[in-house]
Amino acid sequence: METLLLLENVSVKYGAIEAIRGINMEIKEGSVVCLIGANGAGKSTTVNTIAGLVKNQTGKIFYDGKDISKWETDERIKSGIAISMEGRRIFPDQTVYDNLLLGGYTRRKKIKELKRDIDQIMDRFPILKERANQLAGTLSGGQLQILAIARAFIAKPKLMLLDEPSLGLAPILIKEIYKMIKDFHKEGMTILLVEQFAQYAFSISDYAYVLEHGKIVIEGKSEDVRNNPALSSAYLGE
Ligand SMILES: Nc1ncnc2c1ncn2[C@@H]1O[C@H](COP(=O)(O)OP(=O)(O)OP(=O)(O)O)[C@@H](O)[C@H]1O
Ligand SMILES: [Mg+2]
Incomplete structure (x- = not known):
């Protein structure tokens, strides 16, 4: 598998706070990678830096072979x-359905396909169908x-960054979200999944990174990381 994303020695500081310190990470095309860590470990900073919402002070970010570190x-x-x-990037004054349509903005030329995908996602989450208008x-x-x-998936990105998708949701919805992640992965989407509790994330990811105080402390195949005796049981939600 080709490398889709590569972080090389990436560091981010907020004033005096070193949120992430010299992170190296690789995401192969078509894989699901999970990033786990406790509160304040630097998980959101990592994904926000990949998305360009936060700028890294050291290191480089390569996406599809290009250095995107300076890209907006x-x-x-x-x-x-x-x-x-x-809740971000949702337009409160638009309907639920229009928010989903807007999520597929880049796919608007193939409107039939787009609408079919929206219907499928609404079948998966009946609450979206009930509230569509x-x-x-x-x-x-x-x-x-x-x-x-749902909206982020509708865009059918090449690389999906999910920051704690299960946070605060009822177990039945978490299961549905994980099913959706699995299905889009099957279609070839590459996914970086950030979670604080990793029991679900381990089961669907190929590779895992554990972040502590801004540094990667454990990495490896998800099944190996899950069974690593050095892994704190806190990450398994126990
Ligand atoms: N905008 C900011 N300004 C100052 N400090 C910040 C900012 N955002 C995050 N931090 C600090 O950087 C560190 C890493 O935070 P980050 O949000 O990346 O962690 P996290 O692993 O996502 O935590 P959580 O599980 O709470 O979401 C923490 O010490 C946090 O307080
Ligand atoms: Mg966070």
Whole structure:
């Protein structure tokens, strides 16, 4: 498999706070990679840096062989990177359906295919179907989160960055989100999955990184990392 994303010695500081320190990470095309770590470990900083929402002070980010470290977020999005964070990038004054349509903006030339994918996602999450014609601003926090994730998938990015997609959701919805991740992965999407508790993430990912205080402390095949005695049971939600 080809390398899709490569982080080389990437560091980010917020003032005096060193959020990530010299991170090296590789994501192969077509794989699912998970990044796990406790509160404040630097997980969001890592994905936000990949998306260009935060700029790295040291190191380089290569995407598809190109150094994108200096690219703006919209250039990265245009080249196939998508990021899903809780409730962000959702338009509260648009309907749920229109938010999904807007998520597929880059696919608008193949509107039939796009609408079919939206229908499929609404079948998966009946709440989106029930609320299709309501304004997104009327959704609850959990519903917004599902809409944000669904919307990011509708864009069919090459590289999907998911920052704690299961955070705060009921188990039945978490299962559905993980099924969706699996299905899009089967279609060839490359995914970076960030989670604090990794019991689900390990089961669907090929490779795992564990972040502590801004540094990668363990990495390897997900099944090996899961069974690594050095892995704190806190990550397994125990
Ligand atoms: N905008 C910011 N300004 C200052 N410090 C920040 C900022 N964002 C994050 N930090 C700090 O950087 C460190 C890493 O934060 P980050 O949000 O990347 O961690 P995380 O692993 O995503 O945590 P969580 O599980 O809470 O989402 C923390 O010490 C945090 O307080
Ligand atoms: Mg975070």
